[in-house]
Amino acid sequence: xxxxxxxxxxxxxxxxSGSFSTLHAQSKVLRTIDNMDIRGVEExxxxxxxxxxxxxAFYSVRPPAGWKAQPLGDGQKPLQYAVKxxxxxxxxxxxxxxxxxxxxxxxxxxxxxxxxxxxxxVRKKGLGQIVGSDLFHFSHYTCLxxxxxxxxxxVLQLLIFDQPGSFLQLAYSVDTGRYHPLARAMEASIASLExxxxxxxx
Numbered sequence: 001x002x003x004x005x006x007x008x009x010x011x012x013x014x015x016x017s018g019s020f021s022t023l024h025a026q027s028k029v030l031r032t033i034d035n036m037d038i039r040g041v042e043e044x045x046x047x048x049x050x051x052x053x054x055x056x057a058f059y060s061v062r063p064p065a066g067w068k069a070q071p072l073g074d075g076q077k078p079l080q081y082a083v084k085x086x087x088x089x090x091x092x093x094x095x096x097x098x099x100x101x102x103x104x105x106x107x108x109x110x111x112x113x114x115x116x117x118x119x120x121x122v123r124k125k126g127l128g129q130i131v132g133s134d135l136f137h138f139s140h141y142t143c144l145x146x147x148x149x150x151x152x153x154x155v156l157q158l159l160i161f162d163q164p165g166s167f168l169q170l171a172y173s174v175d176t177g178r179y180h181p182l183a184r185a186m187e188a189s190i191a192s193l194e195x196x197x198x199x200x201x202x
Contacts, residue, residue, distance in 0.1 A: 047185040048192060049085075057081035057098045059168060059195035064185040067094065079169060091153075092174040092182070094189070102159075102167040106142060111135055111161065115144050118159075141195070154179040156186060160195065168195055 049067060053060040063085035070086045070093070072079075079097025086093040103114040112135065119130060132147035144159040154176055160168040170193065172186050 045188055047188045051192070052083060052085075054081050054083060054096075059096070059098075059193065061096055061170070061194070062189055062192040063094055064182065064189055067092075090175060090178065092172075092178060094170070094172045094186075096168065096170045098166055099159075099169055100166050102161060102164065104164045106161055106164060108135070111142060111144065118144070119146075138190075149176060149179075152176060158190065160193070162195060168193075 045062075047065055048062040049065050051060055051062045052069070057080070059081075064087070066089075067085040067087050070084045072082055072084050072095075079095065079099060082095060082097030084093060084095045103110045105111075115133065115135060119133060129150065130146055130148050132145070134145050136143055136145065138160075141160055141162040143161070146155075146157045146159075148155045148157075152175065153173055155171060155173050157169065157171040160170060162168075170190065172182075172189075174182050174186075
């Protein structure tokens with residue numbers, strides 16, 4: 001049977017995070033990126049690597065410094081025009097790709113419903129403990145942020161909406177003990193995202 005968009009998202013989430021237990025959902029209030037600790041993204045920022053551009057999907061991003069492009073595994077198959085970067089010294093990695101579908105209504109109400117449906121799918125399938133989830137504005141688009149953790153790793157997943165019909169998924173999976181030291185690099189990497197990226201040739 002063909003997977004729905006929520007089952008595809010949940011499948012990717014499972015492979016990123018592993019098995020968890022209790023679910024904790026936070027506020028549905030839409031907030032601004034100003035409330036988050038996001039760095040600037042100077043060209044010589046030592047926390048970031050070189051910019052990667054996916055010209056077919058019109059996005060670009062800078063991974064954390066030292067992370068290398070890797071072949072995509074089965075877990076990334078639901079993502080289109082996907083890329084994976086991994087720290088060669090650890091198991092930490094990030095993925096970014098396009099998913100067809102998503103909410104047709106990008107209002108607060110439409111996105112809140114999408115958020116509830118997605119978290120409900122995770123809950124019904126017993127896929128994990130969500131320790132944080134929020135909707136917030138970032139640049140010209142809106143993001144759904146989901147954070148999960150267990151004893152081994154923390155997953156930070158962003159679903160990024162610009163126009164109805166498709167959305168980007170940006171996800172970081174890092175060892176629990178390295179999450180806080182890597183937090184600023186992940187935040188800078190998030191802030192480096194450009195989508196759509198029509199005019200710049202990196």
